[in-house]
Amino acid sequence: MLMTHKYKLLALLLAMTGLLTLALDQGQLKPWGDLNWLDLVGEGCVLLVSLAWVYLALASRPHGRVTLLLFSGGLAFFCSCWLDFLDEFLRYPADQPMMSWIESLPAPLGLGVLTLGLWGWHREQLAINAQLKGREQFFREHQLVDPLTRLNTQPYLQLVLDRELALGKPLCLLAWDLEAFGLFNLRRGELAGDRVLRELAEFLLAGLRSEDLLCRLGGDRFVALLPQTALAEAEAIGQGLGRQLRQRNWLGDSLGVRSLALAAQPGDNSDQLLGRLMHRLESRKGLGPFVRSA
Numbered sequence: 001m002l003m004t005h006k007y008k009l010l011a012l013l014l015a016m017t018g019l020l021t022l023a024l025d026q027g028q029l030k031p032w033g034d035l036n037w038l039d040l041v042g043e044g045c046v047l048l049v050s051l052a053w054v055y056l057a058l059a060s061r062p063h064g065r066v067t068l069l070l071f072s073g074g075l076a077f078f079c080s081c082w083l084d085f086l087d088e089f090l091r092y093p094a095d096q097p098m099m100s101w102i103e104s105l106p107a108p109l110g111l112g113v114l115t116l117g118l119w120g121w122h123r124e125q126l127a128i129n130a131q132l133k134g135r136e137q138f139f140r141e142h143q144l145v146d147p148l149t150r151l152n153t154q155p156y157l158q159l160v161l162d163r164e165l166a167l168g169k170p171l172c173l174l175a176w177d178l179e180a181f182g183l184f185n186l187r188r189g190e191l192a193g194d195r196v197l198r199e200l201a202e203f204l205l206a207g208l209r210s211e212d213l214l215c216r217l218g219g220d221r222f223v224a225l226l227p228q229t230a231l232a233e234a235e236a237i238g239q240g241l242g243r244q245l246r247q248r249n250w251l252g253d254s255l256g257v258r259s260l261a262l263a264a265q266p267g268d269n270s271d272q273l274l275g276r277l278m279h280r281l282e283s284r285k286g287l288g289p290f291v292r293s294a
């Protein structure tokens, strides 16, 4: 990510060398004995922190207005800190206040712009949180995310399931299993297989309700947890999605999807419930898919 911002990094380097040249031109080196080491360490730390802000903003963000605000604000603040630091080594003539202005002005300006950028980042995060609602529910633990589909994985589903079952809330699971996916991979290649998995994840996510939690259970299986849902309602949701799936050409003409709904029973834990679901899915093999693309 950092190298996509090479022009911003270049601007930072230019600002640094420009200010260094200006400071050396305007000031005179202090004698070694006049250096205040405590100030030097303090100013040095602030300088490093300001540099870390710029680095973190650039390393974690793509191009865009918010990134530009964060970078410009961070850069202005960094310039102030840089001159403050150089100040410790240089003495400027008392009758030339220019260096003191250049040193003082960018800091408040930069912090203002940086705050605007953080506000933009906050609004962006709210939008992303809303988008993530169907992918994560109560825990944010990103080792539990499948790198291909960005859906949560089985351990995460079990955490949420155990929590819901312990509360005694009624719920259903809705599962999808690609039929003959291994063969599809062999014929069309793994990359085409990956694309189908990603498309299916996006499709299911878009079709489920915001309170449902969709996870990938490894390989070609997806399971959604439908809280406060009766079996008939879960089956209707599954059938509705199945009808829409038939129109999707990315499924390919050789690929089908089995789908199954299952209600939690009183006293179930996540192992028992998922075990029953997998057993029922397995026993459907060979009976033909619920959904086959047109």
Ligand SMILES: Nc1nc2c(ncn2[C@@H]2O[C@H](COP(=O)(O)OP(=O)(O)OP(=O)(O)O)[C@@H](O)[C@H]2O)c(=O)[nH]1
Pocket: 148, 177, 178, 179, 180, 181, 182, 183, 185, 189, 190, 191, 192, 193, 194, 197, 218, 219, 220, 285
């Ligand atoms: N492209 C791709 N394939 C995967 C991925 N993970 C698992 N697979 C493949 O998914 C297939 C799953 O095999 P099975 O569970 O036997 O399923 P199937 O081939 O659809 O067979 P049936 O379910 O019996 O119809 C295997 O061939 C795996 O190699 C992945 O991330 N990407």
